[in-house]
Amino acid sequence: MALLSKRKICKFCENHEEKVDYKNYKVLRRFVTEQGKIIPSRITGTCSRHQRELTKAIKRARNIALLPYSYDVTQSYK
Amino acid sequence: MRYYETLFVVNPNIEQEKFMQLIQAVKGEIARLNGAILNFEDWGKRRLAYPIKKHRYGSYILIQLESENISLVKELEGWMRLNQGILAYMTVVLDEKPTDQSVVASQVAPE
Numbered sequence: 001m002a003l004l005s006k007r008k009i010c011k012f013c014e015n016h017e018e019k020v021d022y023k024n025y026k027v028l029r030r031f032v033t034e035q036g037k038i039i040p041s042r043i044t045g046t047c048s049r050h051q052r053e054l055t056k057a058i059k060r061a062r063n064i065a066l067l068p069y070s071y072d073v074t075q076s077y078k
Numbered sequence: 079m080r081y082y083e084t085l086f087v088v089n090p091n092i093e094q095e096k097f098m099q100l101i102q103a104v105k106g107e108i109a110r111l112n113g114a115i116l117n118f119e120d121w122g123k124r125r126l127a128y129p130i131k132k133h134r135y136g137s138y139i140l141i142q143l144e145s146e147n148i149s150l151v152k153e154l155e156g157w158m159r160l161n162q163g164i165l166a167y168m169t170v171v172l173d174e175k176p177t178d179q180s181v182v183a184s185q186v187a188p189e
Contacts, residue, residue, distance in 0.1 A: 022170075023085070023140070064085050064168045065126040065136065 008045025012053075020053040022060035025067050032058060036071040081116075081144050081175055082151060086158060086167035087136035090123045100163045101139070107157050113145040116176055130165045142176045 012018055018027065031039050031046070031054055038058055041051040061067040088100060108115060121138035130136065151169050158167040 060168065060170065062127070064166055065087065065128055065130055068127040 010045060010047035010050055012050040013047055020050060020057050022057040022064075022066070024057075025061050028054070028058050028061055028067060032067065034071065034073050036068045079144050079146060080148075081142065081172040082113075082169055083172050083176070084141045084143070084154065084167060084169045086139055086141075087126070087130065087165040088139060089133060089163050089165055090135045090137050091133075092163055096163070097137070100161070103161075104139075104141070104158075107154060108141070108143055108150075111145065111150045111153055112147045113143045113150050113154075115141055115143050117142040133165055136165050142172070144175070 012020060022028070031044055033039055038055060041048065044051075046054060058067060062069050086104075088097065092100070105115065105118075117140070119140040121140065123135055123137050126134060126136050155167060155169060158164045
């Protein structure tokens with residue numbers, strides 16, 4: 001039972017209002033690491049369908065500079 | 079009818095007057111290519127995730143449009159590429175007709 005309750009639920013399946021969109025970079029930012037890499041669905045618990053959409057959205061957001069392609073964490077920022 | 083969404087970044091250092099001229103030019107170009115603008119949104123100046131042509135900031139403009147012209151995207155992007163004031167652009171195809179709800183208000187309000 002304790003194991004079952006640990007199971008992660010896909011954020012986008014849980015909340016149908018929230019669509020995966022490249023413009024909504026604030027949401028996308030939760031699915032990339034500090035370095036800017038896309039976090040695998042086995043970590044975030046996103047279902048495969050939404051993970052596919054997410055990947056596409058993140059790549060689009062990178063293209064138009066809403067999200068970084070990579071981030072140098074060794075360098076201090078701000 | 080196809081629906082598109084173009085998001086582009088304008089050099090933030092150009093004067094207000096030049097900026098307005100540029101916006102008019104973009105609108106004119108879309109009209110010339112038989113496109114109809116459904117939504118127009120100015121997201122304002124915001125920080126870029128990485129520098130583009132040495133710029134750290136950019137003014138984002140979102141335009142949702144519809145057209146029957148299949149070469150519209152190619153021609154519009156070709157035109158934007160040559161425009162000095164536009165730092166970056168991206169056009170995506172929309173699955174369905176966009177509603178007029180504001181993206182800025184719902185998602186990308188300035189920090």
